[in-house]
Amino acid sequence: MDHNTKSLEHLVQALRQLPGVGVKSAARMAYHLLQHDRDGALRLSQALQTAVQNVRHCERCYTFTEEAICSTCSDPSRDQTRLCVVETPSDQAVMERTGAYEGLYFVLQGRLSPLDGVGIAELGLSHLMERASNGVIEEVIIATSFTAEGQATAHVIAQGLAKRGIRSTRIARGVPAGGELEFVDLGTIAHALADRH
C-alpha cells in the first residue's frame, strides 16, 4: 500500500480517474481534502451524487438537462428555423456563452471515431436527420471541431442533409480574434484566405 490507509488509497484511485489527474495530483488532492477541507470533500461527494441522479439528456436536442426538455428547446423566443449541431453538451454551453446564436441545437453523442467504435449509428445521426426534416428547420449549422474526426463528422452530416434537400452551413475556420498572423499556424491562415468574404 502506497498511502497511509485503505480509504485514502481508494480515494486516490478514484481521483485518478478524473481526466488530467495523474497519481501525484490525485494524492495531493486526497491529502489536501482530508487535512484541510473535509467539508469540501463532503460537498464534492454530494455534488457528484446529485449530478449523476439529476442530469439527463434533453429528449429533443440531447444536451444535459434536469427536465425532459431543456430550457433552450422549450424557449419559444428561439429561432426555430436554425439548428446548430455540436459534438457535446460542453460545446453547446460554450456556444451559448458567446451570446451570438439565437437558434436551436442538436447535440451529437461525440464525433465519428471508427477506431473507438463510434460510428454513424452511435452518434444519433438518424435522429438529427429526422429532426432537420421537420419542415420548420431552414438551415443546419455544423459546429463540430476542426479535428480529423470532427471534419469527418461534419462531412457525413452535410452529405446526409444534402440528400434530403436541407441547407447546411459550416462555422468558419480562420484567424482567432485578437490573433496576430505571425503566431498563427500556416494551415489556419491558408483556410482563412480561402474562406475570405
Place this chain on the structure above:
Amino acid sequence: MDHNTKSLEHLVQALRQLPGVGVKSAARMAYHLLQHDRDGALRLSQALQTAVQNVRHCERCYTFTEEAICSTCSDPSRDQTRLCVVETPSDQAVMERTGAYEGLYFVLQGRLSPLDGVGIAELGLSHLMERASNGVIEEVIIATSFTAEGQATAHVIAQGLAKRGIRSTRIARGVPAGGELEFVDLGTIAHALADRH
C-alpha cells in the same frame, strides 16, 4: 449560469475546490464524468464519504489512520529509539516508501507560518516535546521541508529539543540522486559542499 444545469454548475464549483484545478479543468472533469463515466462519479462520491468518515489522526504520531493507533506506531519491530518529524501524513508516506527508515514518526500539523495563523501551538510542538522526552527516544530526525517555513520549523524544534537535552539531527540537503552538478542550483551545491562527510 455558465453550464447546462444547476447540478452541473454545483459539481463544477465543488471540483474547483481541489488543489490545482481551475474553472476549465473542473468543467472538463464534470462533463467527462456525466458523459462517459457515471459509475466513476459514484465511486468517487463514495470514496470521498468513506475517507472522511474513516480516516483520522493516530493518537501517538498524528498521521492518518483508521484505527486509534496507526500500523507503524503499533509495530513492535520498529526502532523505538528514533523519531522522525515530518510536516504532513503525505510526507510520512513518502518517507515510508523509501524503505530506508526503521524508526517511528511524529507528524506535525503543517509548518510554522505565522502569517497564516500557524504558530507553535497549532503545530503540536508540545506533544512532540512530551513524546521525545519519554526516555526511550535517543534521536529525533527533523525531516521538514527546506523551504523558509520548513527551516524555521526545524530551527524551533531543534532549539526545544536541545533545551531538554535530546539529540536531534536534520536530513541532509544536497545534490539529488542522479543529479548532474551542471543542472543543480548553486545554493544546493553550496549546501552539499558544506554538509560533506
